[in-house]
Amino acid sequence: MTDVSDTQKLMPALSTPRRDLLRREIYRQFGVDGRKTLFLLLFLFAIPAGDCSAQTPPPPVNEHAFERAPPTVVKRLATRFSLGAFAGRFEETRLGAVREAVGEGTIRHQGDAGDSIYWLCYRRAQHRLWVVSSGEMGGPDHLVTEIVEELTEKDAGASADCAIIPEKFSPVVLDSKLHLGMSRQEVIMALGPPSKSEAAQIVYSHEGKLADGFDETAWLILGFGENKLVSMRGGKTTTN
Numbered sequence: 001m002t003d004v005s006d007t008q009k010l011m012p013a014l015s016t017p018r019r020d021l022l023r024r025e026i027y028r029q030f031g032v033d034g035r036k037t038l039f040l041l042l043f044l045f046a047i048p049a050g051d052c053s054a055q056t057p058p059p060p061v062n063e064h065a066f067e068r069a070p071p072t073v074v075k076r077l078a079t080r081f082s083l084g085a086f087a088g089r090f091e092e093t094r095l096g097a098v099r100e101a102v103g104e105g106t107i108r109h110q111g112d113a114g115d116s117i118y119w120l121c122y123r124r125a126q127h128r129l130w131v132v133s134s135g136e137m138g139g140p141d142h143l144v145t146e147i148v149e150e151l152t153e154k155d156a157g158a159s160a161d162c163a164i165i166p167e168k169f170s171p172v173v174l175d176s177k178l179h180l181g182m183s184r185q186e187v188i189m190a191l192g193p194p195s196k197s198e199a200a201q202i203v204y205s206h207e208g209k210l211a212d213g214f215d216e217t218a219w220l221i222l223g224f225g226e227n228k229l230v231s232m233r234g235g236k237t238t239t240n
Contacts, residue, residue, distance in 0.1 A: 057108070057130075072195040073195060078235055083165070084170055107119070118135065128149065147235070151231065182228070183227055201224065217238075221233045
């Protein structure tokens with residue numbers, strides 16, 4: 001069974017037509033309209049960082065964190081990911097293939113038809129991991145469109161609905177170089193200058209046109225604590 005709950009996913013600022021397209025996709029995925037946003041943010045900030053209710057969807061992000069983050073990154077982002085030795089590609093690897101490889105976890109669903117998301121949630125010590133597929137962008141095969149990983153102050157065992165991921169499927173790495181625990185300097189050396197930089201967060205945003213004429217939008221949203229990478233979310237969407 002699934003448990004539908006309101007949440008929100010917000011992205012870096014993009015060019016106006018494509019930003020509007022992605023914002024519509026965001027609202028379709030999570031069933032949130034503008035009138036609910038303030039209430040949801042207040043509600044979420046009231047929850048202790050380590051708490052996690054049943055059927056927990058990927059965590060939302062404050063909309064204002066990504067204002068004025070232009071797509072300055074020329075090189076493609078969020079093309080590959082790995083869980084230990086398991087290698088996958090955004091918009092190519094199925095959620096089911098991740099589930100089969102790990103041997104644990106349940107694919108959760110929220111919303112209807114294209115207005116939906118599907119995800120796997122895992123936990124290990126203080127790590128929490130979501131592997132996500134947009135109901136529309138991920139297609140009927142539920143291709144992976146985003147990965148979110150974060151460290152919590154408490155043991156992630158509080159996330160009772162998230163399966164325990166075996167140790168051999170760590171670390172989680174994006175684009176063969178990005179993983180939790182890196183210093184801010186190591187991240188910038190690996191990825192170059194960010195599109196937006198703040199004290200506790202940096203954003204990498206990319207827009208480009210593929211050889212087949214499709215438009216690609218990709219992002220990396222990275223959070224730091226004591227100069228160490230403690231949260232990362234990376235994703236990619238392709239539109240015509």
